[in-house]
Amino acid sequence: MLAVQKPDLKQILPYLPDAVSDIILGLNEHQLRDLQEIRLRSDRPLSLRIGGREERFALIISTEYLQQSLRLLSANSFYAMEEQLKNGFITLAGGHRAGLVGRAVLKEGKIATLTDISGINLRLARFVKGAAGEVKPYLYEKGELLSTLIVSPPGAGKTTVLRDLAYCLPHTVSVVDERGELAGSFNGRHSLPLGEGVDVLDGCPKAEGINLLLRSMGPEVILCDEIGSKADAEAILAAVASGVKIIASAHGGSVEQVIDKPDLARLLNAKVFGRLLLLGVRPRVGSLQAVYNQSLSVLYERRDE
Amino acid sequence: MLSKLLGAVLILAAFALEGKRRSSCIQKRIKALSGLEQGLLSLEREIAYLSTPLALALEHAAVNAEAAAEIFSAAGRLMNRQRMPAEQAWREAIKSNLYLQSAELSALSRFAADLGLSDKNIQLKKLELTRLSVSDIRKAAVSSAAEQIKLLKGLTISAAVTLIILLF
Known part of the structure; x- marks a missing residue:
């Protein structure tokens, strides 16, 4: 049974122009419960992602609206967000995340900051108790927890499932929460519920975080979101070699797409993950679409009804 | 005769007080400019080294801004409590200092x-530019202040004496 937490409007509306707030306040209970993203694109209609579908409204987002939202998101202090802007997003109180696009300013080939912001995607963090209910039985084999890779396209519920696992796994769990999304960390406080045996390392790059937690916290399980780099792969290999289980997520719409990524393929070839779970948005966001074992043989596949 | 003498004394006192008030305004403007310079320097440091959010940085800068403290704290307060855009809050706040003149208000x-x-x-370049402008204005104000005050004293006494002669 899912207990979907409605997004806390008090945490979100202060970042939005009044005209956008009015539209959100006009949503019905179901729409509000399923609201995932608020997209503001310069000179384009307001777009809301509700239950996995993008809905467009008549309100055109002017440059002034975008500037106002940007000013509110950064608390008039865009300069203070430079470190976060290098990653293209700002983490907000409650674990919500504002993704930004505009003109990237490069320094030595890397993004130094973003200017001329032309789009904001406010992704709402929420705790869905029971979101991992469907996947949890597949995480164990003969009573033993398996390292698991959870794969889905963006917006299909990876983070929500990971968040519920951090809440319900009966192990000593450490979370590397690089973007403050899993625990809703903001200014050192976790605004989303976590299990009692959970430690959170907030704002730390995943590879460094995994190594740090291995040395310092003695975890049984390490949870992290959206792996994919070479450094992530090396840290995960080291952790698994130390006997720690890893539950991680990655972007992808199929196993083939995961294999196409060299660093993830390296982990799959090394048989690091005992399970690969594919999530999707049908019949609802976060639904399990398929389960694969270590050899990538199908254990379960959802059939369209 | 006594009433004429009393009237003359009153006219002299009134002109002297007005002269003092005007020279005090000159001194207070210099103090405000000096406070602004200190406050802007402090704001520069808050942003450069600590990336402090602007509203808080303004309140911190107010501590060092002495005679211009109210400008910085009012700007921070307006942004924090009334969710006012920084530009509007700053423009409102600079109105709170009555001694600033058009040159510095424009900068x-x-x-x-x-x-x-x-x-x-x-941000840092703009801050430095503004601080240097304020510094130039303050230096010009300091160098002309003594002359202005002296001139003001002479003029007020002359004006008072002229008025007394004309009246009596």
Whole structure:
């Protein structure tokens, strides 16, 4: 049974122009419960992602609206967000995340900051108790927890499932929460519920975080979101070699797409993950679409009804 | 005769007081400019080294801004409590100091545009430019202050004496 937490409007509306707030306040209970993203694109209609579908409204987002939202998101202090802007997003109180696009300013080939912001995607963090209910039985084999890779396209519920696992796994769990999304960390406080045996390392790059937690916290399980780099792969290999289980997520719409990524393929070839779970948005966001074992043989596949 | 003498004394006293008030305004403007310079320098440091959010940085800067403290704290307060855009809050706040004149008000208004809404480099360059402008204005005000006060004293006494002669 899912207990979907409605997004806390008090945490979100202060970042939005009044005209956008009015539209959100006009949503019905179901729409509000399923609201995932608020997209503001310069000179384009307001777009809301509700239950996995993008809905467009008549309100055109002017440059002034975008500037106002940007000013509110950064608390008039865009300069203070430079470190976060290098990653293209700002983490907000409650674990919500504002993704930004505009003109990237490069320094030595890397993004130094973003200017001329032309789009904001406010992704709402929420705790869905029971979101991992469907996947949890597949995480164990003969009573033993398996390292698991959870794969889905963006917006299909990876983070929500990971968040519920951090809440319900009966192990000593450490979370590397690089973007403050899993625990809703903001200014050192976790605004989303976590299990009692959970430690959170907030704002730390995943590879460094995994190594740090291995040395310092003695975890049984390490949870992290959206792996994919070479450094992530090396840290995960080291952790698994130390006997720690890893539950991680990655972007992808199929196993083939995961294999196409060299660093993830390296982990799959090394048989690091005992399970690969594919999530999707049908019949609802976060639904399990398929389960694969270590050899990538199908254990379960959802059939369209 | 006594009433004429009393009238003359009153006219002299009134002109002397007005002269003192005007020379005090000159001194207070210099103090405000000096406070602004200190406050802007403090704001520069808050942004450069600590990336402190603007509203808080303004309140911190107010501690060092002495005679201009109210400008910085009012701007921070308006942004924090009334969710006012930084530009508007700063423009409102500079109105709170009655001793500032058009030269510095113009420099401070230019500084308000895009306040907080660009990257650190641009913010710091604008801050430095404004601080240097304020510094130049203060130096000019200091060098002309003694002469202005002396002139003011002479003029007020002359005006008072002229008025007494004309009246009596």
